[in-house]
Amino acid sequence: MDQLTITQLKQSAGDSPISASVDVQLQSCVTKTTKSGKPYLELVLADSIDQFTLKIWENLPQFKSAQKLPAESFLRLAGDWTQNQYGLDAQRWDFRPLNASETADLLTGDPETSAKQRQDWQTITQLCQDISDPRLHALCQLFTERYGLRFQRTAAARKNHHARRGGLVEHVAQMMRSAMALTTVYTDLNTDLLITGILFHDCGKMWENTYPETGFAQPFDLQGEMLGHIPLGIDLASRLWSEMIGDSPKVWNDLFPLSSDVRIHLLHLIASHHGTYEFGSPTLPRTPEAIVLHHIDNIDAKYEMFKQAYNVAPELAPGIHQKQFPLPANLVTPLAHYPKDAETPRSAAPTMVTATATEQVVETSKAKPVPKKSPKPKTPLAEPPPQPKLKEEPVKTAPKKGKEPEDAPELEDEFQAQPFTGDLF
Known part of the structure; x- marks a missing residue:
């Protein structure tokens, strides 16, 4: 049977029982009752690093002997341990007092x-x-x-x-x-x-x-x-x-x-x-x-x-752990360190890229020229059918103040439709 600390026991115990012993000091032993009125004991047990609470039900053989334990007793608990959302629990277990040497070791940590x-x-x-x-x-x-x-x-x-x-x-x-x-x-x-x-x-x-x-x-x-x-x-x-x-x-x-x-x-x-x-x-x-x-x-x-x-913290999903007070949010497993002695594969090495205002040069080893594709022949679009002419009416304009310059451009020429002769895509 392994001898563990409280922290090690918490890390090892789960749904399946593990056999282990743990040395502790009794912090308190309080008698409480269930909703149905049945008594049980709540023990707070600690070592130099951690503590946990253990419940002893009335029908267990340890109930009467645990009631008689003096405060601050040094004990060894041995049995099969599981852990759920309420904490550690013991099955088929027992306890005994520590001797002087074991007590000194426990106090040392x-x-x-x-x-x-x-x-x-x-x-x-x-x-x-x-x-x-x-x-x-x-x-x-x-x-x-x-x-x-x-x-x-x-x-x-x-x-x-x-x-x-x-x-x-x-x-x-x-x-x-x-x-x-x-x-x-x-x-x-x-x-x-x-x-x-x-x-x-x-x-x-x-x-x-x-x-x-x-x-x-x-x-x-x-x-x-x-x-x-x-x-x-x-x-x-x-x-x-x-x-x-x-x-x-x-x-x-x-x-x-x-x-x-x-x-x-x-x-x-x-x-x-x-x-x-x-x-x-x-x-x-x-x-x-x-x-x-x-x-x-x-x-x-x-x-x-x-x-x-x-x-x-319980794992909610791979790499994600449940929030623990007083931290503000769920925890995420830290990123592992890249091995210091690992060699970077040559194929994974980044290419050297240099750029100027007018060009970008990518240095590669023996790059082959890419053949140019011949351009596709441009097919002109069909001319639209002639539209019926609308009756032109004289447009009333405000009287001009002063004389326009003779070299003023005719703006309408800039907006005359030109036939589209390029590719759509």
Whole structure:
């Protein structure tokens, strides 16, 4: 029997049952009733990446034992799995508690995701280490040392994108890589400021979307609910800045640009990163670094939404997948890459075409002249029968003012009918 993660199980299960086991943590167990009044259990189960809901009906042997499970239990579910429009379902299945070693492995996450997040954290700390501005460098070091562990178990969102334990690390690292690529093209951007702004832009989510050290449930925090991550991020950056300045402000004040300017530009990046008032920013982006950060943030979030949607969206037709919220429309399978090592067939190579104002020359290999066709003899059309002459009446004209020039052309000559002697087609 294969051992799968929740995401792998969702990707593999379909109409036909598959045998697999999955390690999870119980998030909640609620007793509900059907329309006919029969009770059933609704379990919400999660791992480090994903979650799903499982219903246990009253007539199943697991009903009574599942009712007794304590909250946040670590379990292994094994059985035959199917999936329909309502989600995953289990047949001939059972569960048992995880031992200490299995629990530790589950909290660490699947090996692929764990390795990626470790690499992403190294990317973040290295780029912060490379910051030249001593104030921003010291601020980033203070942040990563004090809040690094909490930051690494925080999600970038509760749903929609990077909504998993460690998702904020993946999001921030990818944004930093994108920023470094853009600064090679837009060389006037302040790289130190942009990297620091990316590190801090979502730091308030450590009170909105963080996970406990031993679980996959995101608890709700009073500060996160009352203030939101943008005000919390501004407050945290301001407090760390004041702590960094400490008792020797003169040392920092002698630097250029002014420390007060550096601070306000950083706070502006945090405040404006949602881009518009409608999406929660208290101010609009007013610097190149601010608008770049906003768009990098949006691109990475949307790209992640597409990746997740392709994994779960039902196929409506070949290459067309059902719309997944919050994306705006049905999805279409991306175009495959042309193989880099493929050779272009000679017969498919385009011909060289050059043109001037008066001619177009097409270069081909050994083009043979095309023989001219002799023109078809032109057959004149039959002359129309004579029409009866109408009685001519004198036409009254207005009196002329002045004398016409003697050389004025007779306009009626231009409109005399000429016999048609050409081909119709």
